[in-house]
Amino acid sequence: MQDRPFLIRGAAVLSMDPAIGDLPAGDILVQGDRIAAIGHCLDAPEGAEILDAAEMIAVPGFVDTHRHVWQTQLRSVATDWSLCDYTINMRSVFASFYQPEDVWLGNHIGALEALNAGITSVVDHCHIVNSPEHADAAVQGHRDAGIGGVFCYGMFRNARHHPGAPIDVAELIGEMWGDVEDWRFADAERLRGNGFGAHDRLRFGLATNEFELKPYDEVQAELRRVIAMEPQRISMHAGMGALAKDNRMVKHFLADGLLDERALFVHGGGFTDEELRILADHGCAISATPDTEMQMAMGHPVAYRFADAGGRASLGIDIVSNIGGDMFSQMRLMLQAHRAWLNAWAEQDGRTPGTVTVQARSILEMATIGGARAIGMDDCLGSLSPGKFADIALIDTRAINMTPMIDPVGAVIFYANPSNVDTVLAGGRIVKRGGQLTGIDWPALRRRLIASSDRVLSKAQRIPLEKIQALWTAPWYFDRRAAIEAVS
Ligand SMILES: [Zn+2]
Numbered sequence: 001m002q003d004r005p006f007l008i009r010g011a012a013v014l015s016m017d018p019a020i021g022d023l024p025a026g027d028i029l030v031q032g033d034r035i036a037a038i039g040h041c042l043d044a045p046e047g048a049e050i051l052d053a054a055e056m057i058a059v060p061g062f063v064d065t066h067r068h069v070w071q072t073q074l075r076s077v078a079t080d081w082s083l084c085d086y087t088i089n090m091r092s093v094f095a096s097f098y099q100p101e102d103v104w105l106g107n108h109i110g111a112l113e114a115l116n117a118g119i120t121s122v123v124d125h126c127h128i129v130n131s132p133e134h135a136d137a138a139v140q141g142h143r144d145a146g147i148g149g150v151f152c153y154g155m156f157r158n159a160r161h162h163p164g165a166p167i168d169v170a171e172l173i174g175e176m177w178g179d180v181e182d183w184r185f186a187d188a189e190r191l192r193g194n195g196f197g198a199h200d201r202l203r204f205g206l207a208t209n210e211f212e213l214k215p216y217d218e219v220q221a222e223l224r225r226v227i228a229m230e231p232q233r234i235s236m237h238a239g240m241g242a243l244a245k246d247n248r249m250v251k252h253f254l255a256d257g258l259l260d261e262r263a264l265f266v267h268g269g270g271f272t273d274e275e276l277r278i279l280a281d282h283g284c285a286i287s288a289t290p291d292t293e294m295q296m297a298m299g300h301p302v303a304y305r306f307a308d309a310g311g312r313a314s315l316g317i318d319i320v321s322n323i324g325g326d327m328f329s330q331m332r333l334m335l336q337a338h339r340a341w342l343n344a345w346a347e348q349d350g351r352t353p354g355t356v357t358v359q360a361r362s363i364l365e366m367a368t369i370g371g372a373r374a375i376g377m378d379d380c381l382g383s384l385s386p387g388k389f390a391d392i393a394l395i396d397t398r399a400i401n402m403t404p405m406i407d408p409v410g411a412v413i414f415y416a417n418p419s420n421v422d423t424v425l426a427g428g429r430i431v432k433r434g435g436q437l438t439g440i441d442w443p444a445l446r447r448r449l450i451a452s453s454d455r456v457l458s459k460a461q462r463i464p465l466e467k468i469q470a471l472w473t474a475p476w477y478f479d480r481r482a483a484i485e486a487v488s
Contacts, residue, residue: 002428005045006030011053011394012408013038016060016369017383022408028058030390033201033428037386055398056422057408059364060383061120061391062327063149063371065287066235066266066316069110070095070103070128070138073453078322083240083296084472089460090321091127092176092468095158097459098128100137102452107141109449110320115147116437117326117418118393120426121371121381122147123264123287123316125207125235127154132187139191139202146426148201148391150375152235153188155180155222156209167467177214180222188229201389201427203232203377205264211236212243216252223258233264233285233375241299244270254278261285264374266316268306269299276302280311285374289318290333303366304338304358314374315367326418327367335363335413360413389427396422396435 006029013026020038027042028035044050074094078086098106107124114122124142129135139151157175161167188206196204206226211219226234238249250271253259261283265271268286271279279286288303307313315330317323339358346353372382381389395416397405402420405411424432431438 002030002049002430005036005048006390006425006428006430007042007044007048007050008053008058008392008394009050011056011058012405013058013384014364014408014412015384016365017385020385025054026058028384028392030392030425030428033389035384035386035388035390035392038384051394051423053394053423056394056396057405057412058384059118059393059395059412060368061381061393061424061426062118062367063314063375063382064114064119064122064317064327065264065285065314065371065374066125066289066318067110067114067122067325068127068319069114069122069124069141070098070106070126071319071321072106072110072113072325073102073449073456074321076321077457078319081296081322083298086296086319087472088465088468090319091156092159092172092472093161093460093463093465094456095128096130096161097456098130098134100131100133102456103128103134104137104141105445105449105452107138108144109445110325111142111145111147112437112440113320113325115145115424115426115431116421117328118395118421118424119325119327120147120391120393120424121149121201121375121377123150123152123205123233123235123375125152125154125237125266127156127207128158129154129156129184129187130158132190135187135191139194142202146429146431148381148389148427150203150205150233150235151196152205152207152231152233153184153191154207155184155226156207157181161463164462167464169467169471172468172471179218180209180225185225185229199380201381205231205233205235207235211238211249212240212247219249220252220256220258223253227258227260227262231262234262235264235266237267238265239268239271239275239299239302241270241297244299248275250275250278254282259284261376267293267298268302269293271302273305273309276306276309276311280306280309283312285312285314287314287316287374288334289316290330290337291323292318294333294337295322300341301334301337303334304362307362307366307370312370312374313366314371315363324418328413328416328418331363331367331413334366335360361409363413364409390425391427392423392425393421394423395420
């Protein structure tokens with residue numbers, strides 16, 4: 001954080017706080033790591049640094065409720081992947097070759113990418129914990145960047161490969177689908193004790209295995225252990241389109257008393273209306289990731305359906321190996337996908353709607369205060385409110401793609417991109433100023449990231465994929481013995 005008070009002058013403020021509303025030319029005073037005041041023509045405290053924001057829009061730092069940050073150095077490998085391709089290549093091969101240095105680089109530069117785009121909080125569903133050192137590197141990457149949110153320690157076992165040797169399918173299955181190893185629970189506790197406080201900007205969570213691909217008795221056992229650890233949030237991939245069809249997990253969880261507000265379900269397009277209502281009634285949250293859901297057949301992005309059911313809906317970016325790590329794209333995609341969905345229903349009824357019923361502001365809410373609610377941190381972030389963390393993004397409206405700025409909400413959602421983000425404060429610290437990230441040596445980081453990318457890709461390319469493909473495309477998810485016999 002800054003030593004001096006910091007006063008943002010004259011911005012078009014979209015506070016997302018109903019008590020404050022929008023201010024056409026508002027001031028925001030930051031002291032320490034918090035917002036001290038918001039209003040018109042605030043007095044500058046002695047020694048304050050003043051930023052003229054007359055041509056800028058101020059929004060709360062965005063809250064990305066689902067990202068696998070470690071994949072930063074694999075940009076564009078997933079461009080044409082299905083969910084099956086992703087499982088085969090990313091989850092069964094690439095992840096195996098990450099060393100702690102690669103994890104630090106992926107998480108550090110991924111967090112910087114988020115901050116550069118005005119995202120100040122992220123839920124990192126971190127399934128790259130191949131050892132305790134990997135977990136340490138992942139957290140350190142976030143801390144070194146200064147991002148907040150929830151670090152969710154992954155329970156998933158990545159496969160071990162021996163390049164040049166034939167694939168041992170029994171070993172592969174045992175590693176990826178076996179019970180969670182005890183060391184993970186112990187290590188997660190160790191890590192939590194290492195600087196994660198209940199009131200910090202970066203909190204401790206857990207990320208489970210893929211529950212739709214495991215027998216329910218194992219799912220239940222894992223979830224009970226995870227709940228007993230009382231993490232800030234439990235991040236779970238679920239409701240992934242047709243995969244949810246024969247697996248009514250929500251009803252199992254309901255019957256076994258496993259649903260509460262710590263549950264953060266990711267995707268959810270395959271959930272029925274009744275399941276969405278059950279989740280909403282139990283205070284659970286959903287992170288919709290429209291880009292990957294639309295590409296990878298995970299059902300229609302569910303955020304608005306869940307919000308209509310009274311649930312805590314939020315947005316996530318998911319995999320930066322597939323798409324850019326900014327919230328502008330996801331807001332636009334989610335809003336327009338839902339408008340298209342409603343219009344398609346109307347068209348089917350032979351109607352042309354006379355009005356657009358879903359307003360743009362609703363998606364900005366989901367990306368800010370909605371995300372904060374989803375992660376249980378709306379008391380300290382998600383809106384520009386006195387007393388909350390000073391997580392602020394200033395979007396410059398002077399660029400050719402932003403001029404003239406008539407409606408700030410429309411400008412942010414339909415016109416802005418990360419290059420328009422001029423200034424970002426994260427917990428009161430200026431991490432971007434004048435369009436540039438502060439305090440980093442980008443050429444040096446870039447060199448290291450490219451070297452890491454080359455290292456992982458060159459190892460992954462040596463793994464024959466046939467058996468792994470057969471493993472994941474066979475229809476016997478729950479019968480491991482049959483899987484081994486079929487593929488070996
Ligand atoms: Zn995911």
